[in-house]
Amino acid sequence: MMRKRITAAILTAAMCMSMPLTAFAAEDTVSQDQEISAVLTADPSYTVTIPASVSMGNEGTTVDVTAENVENIPEGRKISVTIAGTSAYRNQMVLEGDTSPNTSIRYQIISEAGETIETTGDKDQANGREVVAFTGNETKQYTIKPVIAGRFEYGVAYTGSITFGIQLADN
Numbered sequence: 001m002m003r004k005r006i007t008a009a010i011l012t013a014a015m016c017m018s019m020p021l022t023a024f025a026a027e028d029t030v031s032q033d034q035e036i037s038a039v040l041t042a043d044p045s046y047t048v049t050i051p052a053s054v055s056m057g058n059e060g061t062t063v064d065v066t067a068e069n070v071e072n073i074p075e076g077r078k079i080s081v082t083i084a085g086t087s088a089y090r091n092q093m094v095l096e097g098d099t100s101p102n103t104s105i106r107y108q109i110i111s112e113a114g115e116t117i118e119t120t121g122d123k124d125q126a127n128g129r130e131v132v133a134f135t136g137n138e139t140k141q142y143t144i145k146p147v148i149a150g151r152f153e154y155g156v157a158y159t160g161s162i163t164f165g166i167q168l169a170d171n
Helices: 002-018
Strands: 045-049 061-071 077-086 094-097 103-110 130-134 138-147 162-170
Touching (some): 045 077, 130 138
Antiparallel strands (some): 061 138, 094 103, 103 138
C-alpha cells in the first residue's frame, strides 16, 4: 500500500512538472513602430534634334534646335546644348575653302541668350559654351555667321563641322 502511495505521489509530481506555466517578466516589453515610405523617381528622358547640316551666306543663318518627348526633368535642371568641339585644329571655329593656296574663314555662333561665341586662336576656347537650353518641349534658335575678314575668296564653298554636347545641367 505504501508502494502505491509513493508511486501515486511520483506520478502526480511528474504530471505537475509537465504542465505549462505562465511566466511573468520583471521588466515591461517596449515596442517601437517604424513608418516606411518610398518615393520612386523616373529617369529623365528627352530627344534633342539639331540639323545635320547648315548652309549660310554672308549674313549667316538662324538654326532651329528642338527638344521633344521631354519627361522627368528634375526641378532646377535643364537640357543644355553646348559646343563639344570642331573639325578644325585646336577646335577653332573655322571653315576651310578648297582653294590654292588654302583659305579659311572663321565663324561665330550667337546663342539663344545673345552671347557671341567665337574663337581667336586659343585651344578649346568655345568648348563647353552653351548654345541653347530647354526645360520642356520647345524649339530654340541660335544664329551662325561667317566672320568675313583677312584673306578669303568669294564664290568658294567653305566647309567644316561642329560637334555639340547634350546633357542635363543646373539651371
